[in-house]
Amino acid sequence: MDYVDLAFVLMGSVALLSVAFTFLAIRTRDLMNAVIFSSVQSIAYALIYFLLMAPDIVLVYIAVSVGIYPLILILLIKKVGRLEVTG
Protein backbone atom coordinates (compact mmCIF):
# COMPACT_ATOMS: atom_id res chain seq x y z
CA MET A 1 0.00 0.00 0.00
CA ASP A 2 1.21 3.47 -0.85
CA TYR A 3 0.81 6.16 1.77
CA VAL A 4 1.61 9.14 -0.44
CA ASP A 5 -2.04 9.48 -1.52
CA LEU A 6 -3.09 9.42 2.11
CA ALA A 7 -0.60 12.19 2.84
CA PHE A 8 -2.05 14.34 0.06
CA VAL A 9 -5.63 13.73 1.21
CA LEU A 10 -4.61 14.73 4.75
CA MET A 11 -2.92 17.86 3.44
CA GLY A 12 -6.01 18.95 1.51
CA SER A 13 -8.42 18.36 4.38
CA VAL A 14 -6.17 20.10 6.90
CA ALA A 15 -5.80 23.07 4.54
CA LEU A 16 -9.60 23.39 4.29
CA LEU A 17 -9.81 23.21 8.08
CA SER A 18 -7.23 25.98 8.44
CA VAL A 19 -9.29 28.18 6.09
CA ALA A 20 -12.35 27.65 8.30
CA PHE A 21 -10.45 28.52 11.48
CA THR A 22 -8.91 31.59 9.88
CA PHE A 23 -12.41 32.79 9.00
CA LEU A 24 -13.48 32.24 12.61
CA ALA A 25 -10.44 34.09 13.94
CA ILE A 26 -11.26 37.10 11.76
CA ARG A 27 -14.98 37.15 12.50
CA THR A 28 -15.03 36.60 16.26
CA ARG A 29 -15.33 39.58 18.60
CA ASP A 30 -13.63 37.96 21.58
CA LEU A 31 -9.93 38.48 20.97
CA MET A 32 -8.78 35.60 23.21
CA ASN A 33 -10.92 33.23 21.18
CA ALA A 34 -9.30 34.71 18.09
CA VAL A 35 -5.87 33.80 19.50
CA ILE A 36 -7.06 30.24 20.13
CA PHE A 37 -8.48 29.87 16.60
CA SER A 38 -5.29 31.30 15.16
CA SER A 39 -3.22 28.76 17.08
CA VAL A 40 -5.40 25.96 15.69
CA GLN A 41 -4.64 27.29 12.22
CA SER A 42 -0.93 27.30 13.10
CA ILE A 43 -1.09 23.66 14.21
CA ALA A 44 -2.81 22.79 10.94
CA TYR A 45 -0.03 24.45 8.95
CA ALA A 46 2.55 22.61 11.05
CA LEU A 47 0.92 19.31 10.05
CA ILE A 48 0.99 20.38 6.40
CA TYR A 49 4.72 21.17 6.58
CA PHE A 50 5.25 17.87 8.36
CA LEU A 51 3.55 15.98 5.55
CA LEU A 52 5.61 17.90 2.99
CA MET A 53 8.73 16.36 4.62
CA ALA A 54 10.23 19.62 5.82
CA PRO A 55 11.15 19.06 9.49
CA ASP A 56 13.42 22.12 9.77
CA ILE A 57 10.58 24.42 8.71
CA VAL A 58 8.29 22.66 11.19
CA LEU A 59 10.73 23.27 14.04
CA VAL A 60 10.92 27.00 13.37
CA TYR A 61 7.24 27.39 12.49
CA ILE A 62 5.96 25.75 15.67
CA ALA A 63 8.30 27.78 17.85
CA VAL A 64 7.25 31.06 16.25
CA SER A 65 3.59 30.50 15.58
CA VAL A 66 2.52 28.49 18.65
CA GLY A 67 5.06 29.88 21.11
CA ILE A 68 5.99 33.49 20.45
CA TYR A 69 3.07 34.81 18.42
CA PRO A 70 0.31 34.05 21.01
CA LEU A 71 2.59 35.47 23.70
CA ILE A 72 2.83 38.81 21.91
CA LEU A 73 -0.88 38.79 21.12
CA ILE A 74 -1.88 38.04 24.72
CA LEU A 75 0.41 40.79 25.99
CA LEU A 76 -1.36 43.15 23.57
CA ILE A 77 -4.79 41.95 24.70
CA LYS A 78 -3.85 42.63 28.31
CA LYS A 79 -3.14 46.24 27.35
CA VAL A 80 -6.04 46.75 24.96
CA GLY A 81 -8.94 44.78 26.38
CA ARG A 82 -10.59 41.53 25.47
CA LEU A 83 -13.71 42.54 23.56
CA GLU A 84 -13.39 44.15 20.16
CA VAL A 85 -15.49 47.30 19.89
CA THR A 86 -17.01 47.77 16.47
CA GLY A 87 -17.90 51.16 15.11
Add this chain to the structure above:
Amino acid sequence: MGRMLMIDLEWWVESCLTLLMIPYFVAFLLYMVRILKGPTLSDRVLAVDALGYDLAAFMTVLTILLKSPIIIVCSVVLILWIFSLDIYVAKYLEAKELGG
Protein backbone atom coordinates in the same frame (compact mmCIF):
# COMPACT_ATOMS: atom_id res chain seq x y z
CA MET B 1 10.10 -25.18 10.51
CA GLY B 2 11.65 -21.75 10.37
CA ARG B 3 10.09 -21.12 6.98
CA MET B 4 6.64 -21.92 8.41
CA LEU B 5 6.97 -19.44 11.28
CA MET B 6 7.99 -16.51 9.08
CA ILE B 7 5.77 -13.53 9.79
CA ASP B 8 5.43 -10.61 7.42
CA LEU B 9 6.07 -8.06 10.16
CA GLU B 10 5.96 -5.01 7.92
CA TRP B 11 2.50 -5.84 6.63
CA TRP B 12 1.18 -6.38 10.17
CA VAL B 13 2.61 -3.10 11.47
CA GLU B 14 1.27 -1.11 8.53
CA SER B 15 -2.18 -2.68 8.79
CA CYS B 16 -2.49 -2.13 12.53
CA LEU B 17 -1.32 1.48 12.29
CA THR B 18 -3.69 2.17 9.38
CA LEU B 19 -6.57 0.85 11.45
CA LEU B 20 -5.38 2.88 14.42
CA MET B 21 -5.66 6.10 12.41
CA ILE B 22 -9.46 5.96 12.61
CA PRO B 23 -9.69 6.73 16.39
CA TYR B 24 -7.30 9.63 15.86
CA PHE B 25 -9.60 11.14 13.21
CA VAL B 26 -12.64 10.70 15.46
CA ALA B 27 -10.77 12.37 18.33
CA PHE B 28 -9.74 15.27 16.07
CA LEU B 29 -13.37 15.82 15.07
CA LEU B 30 -14.50 15.80 18.70
CA TYR B 31 -11.80 18.32 19.63
CA MET B 32 -12.89 20.54 16.74
CA VAL B 33 -16.47 20.47 18.02
CA ARG B 34 -15.27 21.41 21.49
CA ILE B 35 -13.15 24.26 20.13
CA LEU B 36 -16.06 25.60 18.07
CA LYS B 37 -18.75 25.50 20.77
CA GLY B 38 -16.80 25.56 24.02
CA PRO B 39 -18.73 27.84 26.37
CA THR B 40 -15.71 29.29 28.14
CA LEU B 41 -12.15 30.14 27.13
CA SER B 42 -10.72 27.36 29.33
CA ASP B 43 -12.60 24.68 27.39
CA ARG B 44 -11.19 25.94 24.13
CA VAL B 45 -7.62 26.10 25.43
CA LEU B 46 -7.87 22.61 26.89
CA ALA B 47 -9.25 21.31 23.59
CA VAL B 48 -6.37 22.92 21.67
CA ASP B 49 -3.86 21.35 24.08
CA ALA B 50 -5.39 17.90 23.74
CA LEU B 51 -5.48 18.33 19.96
CA GLY B 52 -1.80 19.20 19.96
CA TYR B 53 -0.86 16.18 22.02
CA ASP B 54 -2.96 13.87 19.88
CA LEU B 55 -1.49 15.38 16.76
CA ALA B 56 2.01 14.67 18.09
CA ALA B 57 1.10 11.00 18.60
CA PHE B 58 -0.46 10.97 15.13
CA MET B 59 2.75 12.41 13.73
CA THR B 60 4.61 9.48 15.28
CA VAL B 61 2.26 7.05 13.53
CA LEU B 62 2.76 8.88 10.24
CA THR B 63 6.53 8.76 10.74
CA ILE B 64 6.39 4.97 10.91
CA LEU B 65 4.06 4.73 7.94
CA LEU B 66 5.99 7.11 5.69
CA LYS B 67 9.30 5.43 6.64
CA SER B 68 11.21 8.65 7.30
CA PRO B 69 12.63 8.69 10.85
CA ILE B 70 14.14 12.18 10.62
CA ILE B 71 10.66 13.67 10.97
CA ILE B 72 10.09 12.41 14.55
CA VAL B 73 11.68 15.51 16.13
CA CYS B 74 8.67 17.63 15.05
CA SER B 75 6.30 15.83 17.40
CA VAL B 76 8.55 16.47 20.43
CA VAL B 77 8.81 20.17 19.59
CA LEU B 78 5.05 20.40 19.08
CA ILE B 79 4.40 18.85 22.51
CA LEU B 80 6.81 21.22 24.22
CA TRP B 81 5.48 24.38 22.56
CA ILE B 82 1.78 23.59 22.79
CA PHE B 83 2.15 23.58 26.56
CA SER B 84 3.34 27.18 26.51
CA LEU B 85 0.00 28.37 25.10
CA ASP B 86 -1.68 26.86 28.14
CA ILE B 87 0.65 28.78 30.45
CA TYR B 88 0.05 32.07 28.66
CA VAL B 89 -3.73 31.80 28.83
CA ALA B 90 -3.62 30.66 32.46
CA LYS B 91 -1.49 33.67 33.34
CA TYR B 92 -3.93 35.91 31.47
CA LEU B 93 -6.93 34.47 33.30
CA GLU B 94 -5.25 34.89 36.67
CA ALA B 95 -4.44 38.52 35.75
CA LYS B 96 -0.79 38.12 36.65
CA GLU B 97 2.25 39.54 34.96
CA LEU B 98 3.33 37.52 31.94
CA GLY B 99 6.89 36.31 32.18
CA GLY B 100 7.32 37.40 35.78
